[in-house]
Amino acid sequence: MRGDGPVLVLTNPSDVTADVVLRLLADRRVPVVRFDPGTDLHTGASLTAAYGRGGRRGTLRTASRAVDIGRVRSVWVRRPSPHQGPRELCGQDRRFAAEQALWGSGGVLGSLPDAHYVNHPWNNRAAEFKPAQLSTAQSCGFLVPSTVITNEPEEARAFTARQRGGVVYKPLWNTPYRVDGRPHCVWVREVRAEEITDAVSVCPHLFQAKVDKAFDVRVTAVGGRLFGVRIDSPDLDWRHRQDLMTCAPVEVPDPVTRAVAAYLTEFRLVYGAFDFAVTTGGTWYFLECNPNGQWAWQPTETTSAIARAVADQLEKGPGT
Structure with a gap:
């Protein structure tokens, strides 16, 4: 080489x-x-x-x-x-x-x-499975909201009824979906026990305890460099209306930094886009990590810094 x-x-x-x-x-x-x-x-x-x-x-x-x-x-x-x-x-x-x-x-x-x-494409694929993300996140030291993945309607209803702070539904994969022939996004949304029907039995569904969050955080990891951005949005899922959200740099706590490093090592990733929900008390809950997530939508200074970090990795090659 x-x-x-x-x-x-x-x-x-x-x-x-x-x-x-x-x-x-x-x-x-x-x-x-x-x-x-x-x-x-x-x-x-x-x-x-x-x-x-x-x-x-x-x-x-x-x-x-x-x-x-x-x-x-x-x-x-x-x-x-x-x-x-x-x-x-x-x-x-x-x-x-x-x-x-x-x-x-x-x-x-x-x-x-x-x-x-x-990242290596095979490592990307392994890291895209949400159940693997949650299991690995927990073993790496992240706090993970109570979650159930099931195709058993009664199990889903019982789990939802037990969560006093509410429950959200998330798709396990962003499968292309159309309504009346037009592309349709399935966003994260709150769900009540009485809304859960026997249609859950068709395939596994992910239900997760709703975090009483003050704001969201995106942490973009490139090698050993982390770039944190606080996201304030009126929506449960900030991706829904990105024109309404505001972003500002935020410090990443040391325990989260260590957990990110362990997570990247476990999945053999160089890059990862981590999403967190942060409570008013400052507790960070891991939501997911996209091993190939977008990053150029962030504030100009953050976007420029991430671009330089990626360029550094590519320029140096093996051993970085």
Whole structure:
């Protein structure tokens, strides 16, 4: 591995968050290759990898360059497009091509032995399961609100009835959902025991004790550097109407800092976007950690600092 090798950025063409970091890397004269495997492989790009007695070798060819993938110093897995297959194909042929591209390019680009990943896509996937997040958070020292994940309606109703401060429902995954043909977001919302129907039996649901919070906090972790932002919003779920929320930097308490470090180590993550609910008494409750969460919406100074931290990780490569 050479220290002057390129940084490979896996993301879609509309990812403006990636643009912020790419401009920093350009200013530092760090070579960058931007590649969207979900679409580029169907529009002229190619990827070749060979294994055997001669060792490993491979080449990524995009519209602008050819890259020896053995020289890639860092891989930033940002927001690549989903693999959907070539548009000129249909039905099972398109699905077949899409899955072959996913498992083929995903396997090649996830197996660069000398590259530094932010984050490794397989670690991202493991860290996206909310039950695993809650279990790991608890073992790492975070306070976690009482939570039940169940497809048993009576269990859900009994849990909800026991929580004097109320209960919220959260989806376990942000599955695309449409109402009357239009995209629809399923936000975190408060739920009462009498609202829980037998429809819960269709799939597991997550019910969590409502935290009597004074405000929310987003802690963005990049390696050992933490960037805390206090979020004040009129909504239970501040993502619902972000134009109504206000943000300001906030100090991260030492116990939370230690728990974040332990959590990142457990999931083998370099980056993580942690969400907390903070009570009037100053108690921080862990809600979730998005291993690939957005960060460019934060105050300008915080966004700039996070961008520099990400750029530092990508520029230094392995061993950071």
